[in-house]
Amino acid sequence: MAVMAALALLVVGAMALVDAISGEPEQKGPVTSGTPSGEDGGGGGGGGDPSPSRNATASVPQSAVPLVIRVTGQPTTVVVRVADAQGKVLTNGQLGTGDILQYDEAPLQVVAFNGGSLQVTIYGKEQPRKPNGQRGQWFVGERSS
Incomplete structure (x- = not known):
């Protein structure tokens, strides 16, 4: 099981690198928030869509949300x-x-070029911080009952 997870993360990392080099971003799904300055903010009602949303923390207990990513450091590329x-890219x-x-579905694979810039919370549990400047990888499994 651990070998499969490691292999999956390796594949995701390689695919992220290829995507980054090719310059073809596929930004679908999540809505970014937290920048009150006049940046786009996105339109995005989530309706019944299992895609990530920005306001789900108000209505869903944080421990029920599979993944929340907060950028607390320098800007970084995230896949x-x-x-x-x-392997649909969200x-x-x-x-x-x-x-x-914020993502309301699982399982998910996350790769950040600078893992130290992120605060990652999986099912309400904040993950250990990655060293600043180093690649970060996380796996969000399906929640067991």
């Missing part, structure tokens, strides 16, 4: 993919300081 055979782009992404 979030569904961890299945299709986020692939640079996030700025103060941005928050």
Whole structure:
């Protein structure tokens, strides 16, 4: 099981690098928030969509949310993919300081070029911080009952 998870993270990392080099960001799904300055802010009602949302923390207990990413350091490139055979890209782009992404689905694979810039919370549990300037990787499994 651990070998499969490590292999999956390696594949995600390679795919993220290829995406970053090719310059073809596929930013679908999440809404970034936390920058009160006049940046776009996105339109984005979530309705019944399992995509990430910005206001779910108000209505859903934090421990029930599979993944919350907060950029607390310098801007960094983040790739979030569904961890299945299709590997649908939910986020692939640079996030700025103060941005928050929240995902209401799992399993997910997360790669950040600078893992030290992020505060990652999985099912309400804050993950150990990564060293600043080093790549960070996380896996969000399906919640067991």
